[in-house]
Amino acid sequence: MTLKRFRSAAVAAVSAILGVAAYTGLAPVPGGTASHREAPLISLDPAADITDFFMFRSYEPGKDDKVVMIMNVFPGGEPSSGPNYLTFDQNVLYAFYVDNDMDGKANDVRFEFRFKSEVRGLVDQFDLFVSYLGCGPRDLPCATPLPPITALDGPGSEGLGLRQKYTVAMVRNGHREQLGEGLIAVPSNVGPSTTPTYDSLADQGVYTLDSGIRTFAGQRSDPFYIDLGAVFDTLNLRRLPPLLTPAEDANDDVNPFGIDSIGTFNVQTIALEVPASLLTVDGMGPDETESSKLGSYAATSRPKVTVLRVPKSEDDDRGDVESGKWVQVQRLANPLINETIIGTEDKDFWNALRPQKEEAFLDYYLNPRLALALQLIFGVPAETTGRQDLVDLLLKYQAADEQLSELLRLDISVAPTALAAQRRMTVLATPADPAGWPNGRRPRDDVLDIAVRVVGGPNYVAARAGDGVNRNFRPLSGEFPFLATPQNGRDRVHENPAP
């Protein structure tokens, strides 16, 4: 056969392939074939990816008998793409686990969240490939009047096409109790036309359940604040050491030199407020309990599936893929452990294990790579080996403990600090604010600066090391669910360095 027989289009097609081969000098390949599945090899799992876990005694006025737990998933949610992708996963079990008897095993109380999606309202009616619809106030009014989304259910919810409902269950002393069902997750803040009254919409997503428990699920602004751009650029901070001046370090309201590259994005939040007495081993409140120290973590799990087909009977061709068991996909207790302590090659392994197996990763704590990195970049000696202090701080309730468990530890007998009085450097601040990380963790706590100084050692404390971001991009709230309202997709801004 010869190329001459081809018509021009066919010739062009072949030359395109030839051109590629000639240009690169390497083999072209067929683009997919029926006989080979070509599944991807790497894939992010944002719906199960926990960015942060917070646990603190409530600092909302009149609520100091409550403990709040918050987990955020879906890192880096770009506000403008919220409607399409930012939802909870129906196959993920989202849960908080609590240890209340200091044995290092967070199996005493747990709270489980499961989500279900439905397509409904106008979107379903018109069979549209969108999640949300609404014509609120806008310069160019819609030709067809579509009510904006102002309610999670009933009138005003017609445009809420993709709606997620969830259940909350508590498992305590082996006893399982359904706390709530049919609860509705707050959708993304789409924009002024679709979700014009977003704050009130989000308020509708705060549910009060039996036993004085409150819950919220939905979009919030990412409370983590960090100059990620500078950190990625080989810790190329925007100022040379000694970094923050004493005055800057003491001012929690101004970013002295960093850019909060995370705070302009959104996350999916699950927040739970429970009476402390439901968590303590003796059932007493924060000021009465004899056992005020709690350890906890958040985790996401996915169903265990079986690859081999097990036919139940001759005419049973239904897929029997789920075994009813769960596999833990990710866990999070203290911040930055997964990111800066555990080595990349061990992350899957680490995430799959329960916190009480932390001994397997002891070397990472004793010889923290973050300390090495700091020393390498800044030339300022850091404590790189033999860090028993970190082991004691992060893996134990007290130095004498033999059980090593990576849990976020909260002593609920410590009085909460009102939001306005909270100090980002917590125990390192002057005066100290003892109600923040590593005593639990609040959204306000500057865990990056604290971690850099604690892991770096005295030279980094003296240098007031930090990324120059001292506050969250969006103001935090002093009330449940405490995190800031997410930016809306249409009018969102991202922060850039001053020219």
Added chain:
Amino acid sequence: MGAALKIGGAGMVAAAVFVVGAVRPVTPIRRDAVPSLTSGLSARAGAGSTAARIASLQDGLRAQPSDWRAAAALGLAYVNQARITADPRSYPRAEEVLRLSLSLRRENVEALAGMGFLALARHDFRAALAWGRRVVSTNPHGVAGYGVLGDALVELGRYREGFRAFQRMADIHPGLLAYARASYARELQGDVPGAIGLMRMAEEAAGSPEDAAWADFELGELFWSIGRLQEAEASYRRAIGRAPLFVAPLAGLARVSWARGRLNEAIRRYRRVVARFPAPEHVAALGDLYALTGRHALAEDQFALVSAEQALFQANGVNVDLELALFDADHGRPREALRSARGAWADRKSIHAADALAWALYRNGRSREAALFARRALALGTRNALFHFHAAMIEVRLGHEDRARALLSEALRTNPNFSIIHSPEARRAIAGLEAPA
């Protein structure tokens, strides 16, 4: 500041800052400390499109050319890009940066897995198996190695070992990667409802529009394979809505048009597919449609193009034996078909290779031998309608009418539209069998 460091009620002293004694000199440190720190934080950056990820990784690598992790990640992103857009120009780029990564750091899991993934994409399954073993022995707790290993074993027809690797993957880290593979395993075993359920879980777990689109397309293929046209069409449409550059679902829609008897629409759609990427399977389908509508000159042009493309791939060291065998068998080149099919069978003992060899033998009039391989093609329990059709025609030739009738009706019941050229043939054959002798 010493006293201030006592952590109040928790009673924990942040001794971290104090146990450190005098300032010590800087000691030599591991060179990978910084990249591993920053890559650890990369999950914070969130999910973007593959194109955006490639751009940012390119920037990163330019700024820090010795960052072996960034090089490996870029290599993987390139392979992913090629897989999604059906544009192979990313494969050579992938190999270049993956080898760069391995030269910067030997036995690094990311680049080893990337090389395995690349070998899979290029149908070099033996090489992929070797890379997969290296990944698993370097990091037995990671999920990627079992993916490469399982994919290679399954393509080589070593199903038991392959499925075991997939199960390990699902046990370590369930998610899109494991669900998609479990889905394929179920499909191969004939459990299409199970495969659909798992692929739905994969779609839900997708971390990017492209991954979700890929899962949607595969869902479409699964629905198509059991004749559920409407659900197939909806899945293809969803895939296109999510990743407009992804060509494969458009070919799926073209097939749906054909199945509904809208031949001109099918041809129009296939022409758009072929204009964007002339993958041999799409060009061949367009040719079949031209032939079906009596435009034989146009059809011949497409078939010639397919052969030229296949030759070009082979000349560049890409293994297309299996694809070539089936194409040649159905387009008047039985001897070439048999040669390719034997090559494919020598390379891998998969049910696909068995089916191709059976069909090539049949086309060469060697039905008794063909029947042995046709049985092997069906041994795993697959419901693949084309395999059943192939086996049926061989049985017809051998005079086994009952078995032929059962296989034909199974093929047509599973998917009445399994092949542009063979579906009508299957209907004719079954009518012929049912006619009184």
